[in-house]
Amino acid sequence: MTTAQGGVRGWSATRTKVQSRIRFTSLRLRLVVVFGLVALTAAVSASGIAYWLNREAVQSRAQDAALNDFERELQSHVSTLHPNPSQDQLRITARKMADGGDRFGVLLIDEDADGRTVSASSTDNALNGFSLKDVPASLRKAVNKRQKITSGNQHPYHVYWQRVIDGDTPYLVGGAKMIGGGPTAYMRKSMEKEAEDLNSLAWSLGIATGLSLIGSALLAQAAATTVLKPVQRLGVAARRLGEGKLDTRLRVSGTDELADLSRTFNLAAESLEKKVDDMSAREEASRRFVADMSHELRTPLTAITAVTEVLEEELDAETGSVDPMIEPAVRLVVSETRRLNDLVENLMEVTRFDAGTARLVLDDVDIADQITACIDARAWLDAVELDAERGIMANLDPRRLDVILANLIGNALKHGGSPVRVSVREGDKNDADLLIEVRDHGPGIPEDVLPHVFDRFYKASASRPRSEGSGLGLSIALENAHIHGGAITAANSPEGGAVFTLRLPRDAAPLIAREGDGEQGEGGTEDTEGDGQ
Structure with a gap:
């Protein structure tokens, strides 16, 4: 970012x-x-x-x-x-x-x-x-x-x-x-x-010694320039290589040790460029595969979802037309179809971040109203406490903010303990950011898990490889925070429970302006992490 x-x-x-x-x-x-x-x-x-x-x-x-x-x-x-x-x-x-x-x-x-x-x-x-x-x-x-x-x-x-x-x-x-x-x-x-x-001889020898010292200093300066110039070029080339300019090469002249060092650097840079190109090609192929697979899955999933919705309506109908013997299987199909549909949508979102095609659609929103709408849409009003004053406005992408809040609050409800408390704080005069804290009353996050809570598909327990979530929720939330120029941190509260802190700028418009100037990069530019406590 x-x-x-x-x-x-x-x-x-x-x-x-x-x-x-x-x-x-x-x-x-x-x-x-x-x-x-x-x-x-x-x-x-x-x-x-x-x-x-x-x-x-x-x-x-x-x-x-x-x-x-x-x-x-x-x-x-x-x-x-x-x-x-x-x-x-x-x-x-x-x-x-x-x-x-x-x-x-x-x-x-x-x-x-x-x-x-x-x-x-x-x-x-x-x-x-x-x-x-x-x-x-x-x-x-x-x-x-x-x-x-x-x-x-x-x-x-x-x-x-x-x-x-x-x-x-x-x-x-x-x-x-x-x-x-x-x-x-x-x-x-x-x-x-x-x-x-x-005495005259001593003065003459002293003057000769001084002149030889001056001459040696000039000679040392010339020798240092001759020796250090290739080293300086090597340092500049190494910095350019570290900045990602993998086509950087040194001009090789001579047969001395510095020339051998330049040749070694060129070979290393060439090998690194080739490996990075290969990795980039494989990564691009993987992204294309995930994107193509996700698009291909959407068509059959749409039909399957329509059928499962009909089956769910039959289950909820008072006529009881569904055989009680197969009712558990039907409910399992409905649940897994929704889970698969969520997974496909999350994969498509991740591929947009990795490809750098995710964009912000900004609007002025009231943070308290936005959080209330997120909680109400998911029927979490009874399990979530909101501590936010109305009138705190921000110029953000409402849809992406809703995704962030839904993942943080949903993760707290699923893995933590009720009630979940959401509080909003404004930064001081020198801080133009907003702080949104989501705290649960559960057992907290194990210390060995904390560094990995935002990793994609990370599971806190190896004995539970399968869960109701896709393992991408917190990763997507983090990417949506990054695209706003913000961040999310996870910690344990001294009073018990886990605390996720979302920091967002009050105005994300400058990011879009810099993006138009070619300075803003989006998507998977930083390490992303997946949900799970």
Whole structure:
């Protein structure tokens, strides 16, 4: 029905929006994030390794060059000093060593003729001067420590070095003690230039890492688009297939996994279309068979009905012309003929619903008068209580409303307990529907039967396959409610008995208007159910 189809369309549109949101913010984002993380990890690892290798190479090269110059200058100048030199002599030698080296400061320490320790630096600048306090204690200890002479160590003293940071400036500090007596010499070289080169290298590697991350994001976006486009087409095709467009197919190109998936989808869609076509053909053939059979049965049934009516009149006549021995058989024939006639009429009505040819013929009706007429026509006035105010008008199909009421009330009288109460309620201001409740005072409907009360030909007990009803009454009532845009629900009252609630719109004219626009579908568009408690 229109309400159900509108709900499906709304749900489908919402699902499409949600899936699109998920597709563009989840899978695509995850691909970009994964690509970015992989690229970032690779770039950071490569940059870190490159920085570490270059740092070691730059520092080792500068360090080796400075220490080699210091050792060379030490051998060239300190060896010419006289024993126990004065401070001035030490200062002159230190300056010569510093001038010959690669921009490093020199500090010389020795004893003068009086046995006092004297020291001299290559610079006397108070800010940039090089003194003994600038030499780490651990380095002084290592320089002054005499090593044991072994086959692997032929000299008691060696050149030692250490990297230190003074303020923000890195320095290389080295020292050595003259073998055979003489001054102890220390050198200090600024590594600031090398640090600047390494900082420039770090910035370059950082920029390269950022550019690689941006490039990987762009590459991930392109790759995600390439990968997701077939997936998106598959999703659209699946939704179209779910909407009933069974001729939907995907264009297959390539030989990769996505192409195989597209081929599999096409095969599945083709198989589904074939099966649905076969089922539709069989269903159409079944509907035609039931319709043709019902029409064929009507002609002999008309004649049989006429004969049974004559026989019934003879039974009711006062002359008593019917033999009492065959009277029960005659009454059985009359009863079964009526039942068969009702079954044929119900089958013809069901085929009209299934074929979608059932139509509404609307008229303004007073609901209370309509219910009263239904009860009076079937002589149910003594068994039915009516709670309905006159003047509640609705634009409905009177004949179909009568069918609904007759089936609900008849079902309550047959399977429930008297009295049967019919009440009418109007919806609130925001609800334009009418609610008609039919309640009996019987034992109620078993919980396992409730989901099936509207199934066609459903019997509540397998041991009672045959009953007076056709098993189509409640199903037809439900279809007539659906064609109005309404519904019927079944439940058990807490006070006892079963309650059937019929919800109908006050005006069914918009349904006919939409039907004329091709939006209203009628008949067996929803699951239908049969009577029986």
